Amino acid sequence: MKRLLLVSLLLLPFAANAGLYENTGFVPGTIWMSPSTYFAGDTVTLYTVLFNGDKTAISGAATFFDNGTKISETPFTFAVDKPVLEISAPWKAAEGEHLISVSLTTKTGGLRYASSSPVRSYVDKDTDADHIGDIADDDDDNDGLSDIDEARLGTDPLNPDTDKDGMPDGQEVSQGTNPRIADPISARIQFASTTLGKIEAATVPIANGIESVRQNLDAWVDSTSDTLKKEIAAQKSVATTTNKLGFSQPSATAKTTSSMPTPFSLFSPRNVLAGLSTINFFTSSQPIFYISVFIVTLLCVRLLFALMNRRHE
Numbered sequence: 539m540k541r542l543l544l545v546s547l548l549l550l551p552f553a554a555n556a557g558l559y560e561n562t563g564f565v566p567g568t569i570w571m572s573p574s575t576y577f578a579g580d581t582v583t584l585y586t587v588l589f590n591g592d593k594t595a596i597s598g599a600a601t602f603f604d605n606g607t608k609i610s611e612t613p614f615t616f617a618v619d620k621p622v623l624e625i626s627a628p629w630k631a632a633e634g635e636h637l638i639s640v641s642l643t644t645k646t647g648g649l650r651y652a653s654s655s656p657v658r659s660y661v662d663k664d665t666d667a668d669h670i671g672d673i674a675d676d677d678d679d680n681d682g683l684s685d686i687d688e689a690r691l692g693t694d695p696l697n698p699d700t701d702k703d704g705m706p707d708g709q710e711v712s713q714g715t716n717p718r719i720a721d722p723i724s725a726r727i728q729f730a731s732t733t734l735g736k737i738e739a740a741t742v743p744i745a746n747g748i749e750s751v752r753q754n755l756d757a758w759v760d761s762t763s764d765t766l767k768k769e770i771a772a773q774k775s776v777a778t779t780t781n782k783l784g785f786s787q788p789s790a791t792a793k794t795t796s797s798m799p800t801p802f803s804l805f806s807p808r809n810v811l812a813g814l815s816t817i818n819f820f821t822s823s824q825p826i827f828y829i830s831v832f833i834v835t836l837l838c839v840r841l842l843f844a845l846m847n848r849r850h851e
Contacts, residue, residue, distance in 0.1 A: 569638055569657045571629075577664035577671060578633035584609070586640050586654060588623045590616040598644035602627045605637050631661045665696050672696075682708020683717075693717050704732075748831065749824075756821035759814050766811045773807070 568587040576582050584602055596616040602609040610627040625640075639656040662671030666680035676684045681698035688695040688707070698706045703720035710717040820830050 569640060569654055571659070575669070576631050576661070578631055578661050580631050582629045582631050583626050584629050584638060584640075585624060585626045588614065588616070588625060588642070590621050590623070593618055596644055598642055600625045600627075601641050601643070602629070603639045603641070604629065605635075633661050633663050635660055666698075679707075681706040683711060687711075691717065748828075752821055752824070752827050756818070759818045759821060763811060763814045763818065766807045766814070769807050770811070
């Protein structure tokens with residue numbers, strides 16, 4: 539907004555002596571890029587500012603060029619009450635020297651300022667994507683060896699692993715191996731290290747989830763056991779008070795007419811507490827819990843394979 543206001547003030551002299559298309563075109567020197575820092579392969583937005591001091595509605599197209607080759611064409615329309623217009627176009631930056639320019643064409647006549655002042659730009663590569671161009675970067679491939687050391691050793695300054703054995707050139711030099719000759723042992727070490735890292739990254743969330751289940755289950759068992767113990771203690775207290783008052787207790791034969799336990803008797807507080815004590819034996823100890831989980835997993839896998847084999851028979 540500030541840029542457009544400044545341009546509007548600069549154009550006031552043109553507007554005072556306006557003639558047909560005499561004061562319409564580019565503000566001198568107004569081509570810029572965003573972002574201002576970019577490298578080969580980046581998509582950059584090119585900007586320019588047009589002015590219309592003729593107080594006439596004008597329409598046409600702004601064509602952006604790179605070294606004389608057309609980049610894109612952007613249509614524009616000037617309203618009578620809109621003297622300043624910003625035009626933009628995308629540009630895929632390539633390595634090397636560039637001369638960026640813009641030209642205007644209209645449907646109704648010529649323009650006095652139909653061509654912009656060209657802007658020169660050199661686009662550098664950023665091989666290791668560290669936001670430092672290769673020209674200014676001491677280590678273009680970020681392998682731990684400077685470009686000067688790579689030239690001395692005969693390694694590729696744009697390839698972090700010249701011999702393609704899986705180990706960066708800088709690491710090979712620090713270990714005393716030759717970064718230009720593939721080392722099978724180094725490759726195996728690097729492969730093992732990478733594989734273990736991937737396995738760890740995949741299994742850590744699973745292990746954390748299992749540990750969370752163990753802790754929550756152990757806390758629930760402890761809480762429920764405490765509740766049942768209080769309930770059993772309360773029942774004993776009631777029974778003791780009843781005996782002291784001289785009330786008769788139901789005989790053993792009156793409690794049930796069958797020697798088989800009823801479903802409700804299986805879930806009596808004492809039986810549930812005994813079951814929770816067994817569960818607590820496994821959940822309170824990490825080694826026992828994980829060994830149990832491992833054994834159960836193996837049994838499930840074995841059962842799954844047995845069922846699959848039976849289906850194929």
